[in-house]
Amino acid sequence: MVQCEMCGAETATPKTIKVEGAELDVCSECTEFGTEVKTESSSTTSTKYSTSSSGGSSGSSKASGGSSGGSKRRRRDMFDEMQELASDYDDRIRNARNQAGHSQEELADELNEKASLVRKLERGDILPSDDVRKKLEKNLGISLLEATDGDEEWDSGSEEGGLTLGDMVTRKD
Numbered sequence: 001m002v003q004c005e006m007c008g009a010e011t012a013t014p015k016t017i018k019v020e021g022a023e024l025d026v027c028s029e030c031t032e033f034g035t036e037v038k039t040e041s042s043s044t045t046s047t048k049y050s051t052s053s054s055g056g057s058s059g060s061s062k063a064s065g066g067s068s069g070g071s072k073r074r075r076r077d078m079f080d081e082m083q084e085l086a087s088d089y090d091d092r093i094r095n096a097r098n099q100a101g102h103s104q105e106e107l108a109d110e111l112n113e114k115a116s117l118v119r120k121l122e123r124g125d126i127l128p129s130d131d132v133r134k135k136l137e138k139n140l141g142i143s144l145l146e147a148t149d150g151d152e153e154w155d156s157g158s159e160e161g162g163l164t165l166g167d168m169v170t171r172k173d
Contacts, residue, residue, distance in 0.1 A: 006030035007166035024165070083145040085133070090124035096140035097122075111135045 001010040004027040006019075011027035017034030018024075024034065086092060097107050097118075104122070108115040113132060120126045121136075128136060133144050 003164065004030055004166070005164055006033065008164040030166075083147050085127060086144055086146045089128070089144045090122050092142050092144060093118075093136060093140070094122045096142045100140060107139070110139055 001012055002014045002025060003009070004011050004014065005024040006026045007030055009027050009029070014025040014027065015031050016023055016025055016037040017031055018037050019034035023037060024030075026034075097104070100107075102110070104118045105115045108118045111118075111132070113135070117126075117132070121128055121132075128144065136142070137144055
């Protein structure tokens with residue numbers, strides 16, 4: 001028996017639906033809250049939310065990213081390989097500028113930006129836009145990005161399966 005990801009009810013035959021971009025395995029009662037995702041075995045035609053397509057690449061990526069053999073693996077998505085702005089970006093900018101022997105105004109001139117922008121970045125008041133970040137990295141020879149470890153799979157610590165979306169959400173009827 002599988003637990004419905006919407007209401008938490010036990011179901012022997014979960015259906016996969018898409019709710020605002022998220023795919024959920026739900027019981028037959030909760031299928032009305034989303035659009036049912038067609039699997040390759042149930043449909044050969046491609047619909048708006050179908051997981052099958054005429055291209056061979058999506059089938060192979062689904063096979064490699066899904067779980068198989070009953071193992072509990074999290075599906076991989078595009079955010080697993082993304083890099084994030086380092087939490088100490090302000091210190092990195094300040095230290096690199098000081099090592100280069102530039103004042104905030106001189107660095108701003110070299111970047112073709114305002115000195116107030118450099119001050120705000122070094123204080124951590126604002127986050128750099130992608131183009132400003134690239135200018136800083138090129139000019140100062142530093143990296144302001146760091147690799148993410150990916151999201152850890154959450155474990156409720158209980159044998160019953162823990163909280164579901166249905167435990168947290170209240171319906172407005």
